[in-house]
Amino acid sequence: MTGFVPADAGFEARTRASFARQGVMAFIGATLERVEPGLVEIALAFKPELSQQHGFFHAGIISTIADSAGGYAGFTLFPPEAGVLTVEFKIHLLAAADGEQAIALGRVVRSGRTLTVCTLDAYVEKAGRRTHCATGTQTLMTLVGRAGVRD
Amino acid sequence: MTGFVPADAGFEARTRASFARQGVMAFIGATLERVEPGLVEIALAFKPELSQQHGFFHAGIISTIADSAGGYAGFTLFPPEAGVLTVEFKIHLLAAADGEQAIALGRVVRSGRTLTVCTLDAYVEKAGRRTHCATGTQTLMTLVGRAGVRD
Amino acid sequence: MTGFVPADAGFEARTRASFARQGVMAFIGATLERVEPGLVEIALAFKPELSQQHGFFHAGIISTIADSAGGYAGFTLFPPEAGVLTVEFKIHLLAAADGEQAIALGRVVRSGRTLTVCTLDAYVEKAGRRTHCATGTQTLMTLVGRAGVRD
C-alpha cells in the first residue's frame, strides 16, 4: 500500500501498455512485475550481453530498468491522457551488480501537477541472497496534450 | 588535445581491450570512436530494440553509452594495473533522443589518485543535424590491486 | 535504532566537537540534535538573514544543514582518527521551505572503507505542521592520516 490515489482507475493497464511499447525492455529481457499507485518494479535476468568488463550487469543497464521503474511509478499517478518524460536522474552504484537477476524499484516521493520526484533502487539476487546495488533519485515531467510525442 | 598526460603510454590499447570486454556494448551495437587522454567518444546507431515508448533512444541506453564514455575517459589516465568503477552519475535529458545515431562524450574534469570527476554529454544526429540531448556528471573510483574484480 | 555499529565508541563526542568547529553552523544558528550511529539531525530556526527572494529559507541554506547532517551521519561510523569530506551531493527542492524551523536529517545507506553514501532529507515546520521540503543523496570520503587537513 503506497498511500497514493491514482487519478486514473485504469492506471495499471495504461502502464503495462506503455511498457510494452518500450522496445528496449523486450530486447534486454526486462519484465514489469509490480504496478501499484506510485510504485513500479521491473525484473531482469542476467545474460552476458548485459555485462560490463567484469561480467556483472553494466551500470547503464541497471540505470535503464531503474529509469523505467521510476518513470512508470510516476506514470501510474498521471491523468489518462498524459505522457511521462524523464527530466534527470542520478544513480549511486553501491555494490557490484553481480547476480542472476536484477530488480529495480521506482517509488514516487512527491507527485506534482508538472513535476514528480521518485526514488530509484536496484537489487541483485545471487544464490538466494539480495544485495542493494544502486540507489538514486529522479525528476519526471507530466506532458499533457502532446499526444503522439509523449505517452 | 585535452591537456592531460596519461600515466600509461599504452592507454589506448588498454582502453579498447576493456571496452571489448563489455558485453553490452556489442549487444547494443556501440563502437568506441575517440580515445584520447581524458576523453572518450562512443557512437551508437539507432534500432527499434533501443527505444522507449515513443520510438526514440531510451534514456537508459543514452546513459549506458554516456557512463561508459565517462568511465573510459577516466580510465585513460589510470596507471596500467588499475580498474575503474562508477561511483555515481547524474544525467539530464535535454531533448528527445530522436536520431539515426547517438554520440556520447566523456571528459575528465578532475583526475585524482582515488576519485575522478567527468562530464558526460550525448548528442543525436538526424538528417545531418546534431542535437545536444543529454548532459551530466560522474564520479569514478580508481581500483588498484584487485585484479580479476575490476579492470 | 539505525542498525549500524560505530567503529569508535566515542563517536558522539567526536561528532559534536567537529560540528562545534564549523563556523557556519553558529553563524546561521544551526544546532546538532540527534547523533546516532549513521544518523544525524540538525535544526535551524528561521530568520530573514537566511531567506531567498520570497522570504523562505534559501535552498543553499537548506543544503548547508543537509550536507552537514549527511557528513556527520557518515562521520559517526568512521574510525577515531579519520576525517570526512563531501565528494558530491544532489538535492531536490520538493516544496517551498516556508517555516519557523528547518530540520535536516542525514542517514547512511552504505558505509564503505573509502566511500559512504547517505540520504539527505529536510523538513520545515510551520504552525505545528511538518512539510518534507527537500530530499537527496550524498557521497562522502573517509580521510585517514591527514590530520590537520581533515578531521
Place this chain on the structure above:
Amino acid sequence: MTGFVPADAGFEARTRASFARQGVMAFIGATLERVEPGLVEIALAFKPELSQQHGFFHAGIISTIADSAGGYAGFTLFPPEAGVLTVEFKIHLLAAADGEQAIALGRVVRSGRTLTVCTLDAYVEKAGRRTHCATGTQTLMTLVGRAGVRD
C-alpha cells in the same frame, strides 16, 4: 557573449532587484558581479563565519552562491512576469574551498519554456591563484502568474 537572447530587455535590473531581496546574500556578504543573458557570477569574501571544521568555505555556502548564480542565470532569460524555482541541483566538491574569495558561475545549457538546465562552477582564489573547487548541474522551473509567491 553567451549567445542567448533575453526575452526581457530589462533582465539585468530585474535580476539585480531579485538578488537584493535574498536576505542570505547580504548576510554572508555575497555580491552580484556579472549579469549577462544566461550567465551570472557571484563573489563572496571568506570570513570564519562561513567555514567548515577545517577553516575552509563550507560546501553548503559554496552551494548557496552556486545555486543563486544558476538560478539567476536562468532568470535573465525569463519573461518579465516570471519567477524562478530551483527544482534540484547536484554539486561535486573538486578541491578544498581554501581561499580569500569564492566565485560562483551559473550558465544556462538549455532554456525551455518550463524547465531550464544550468551548469554551476565555483572557484576559490588564494594569493592570486584560482582553483576550480566545485562543479555541478541544476534544473530550474519558470513560474508564471504566481506573483507574490515566486518572483
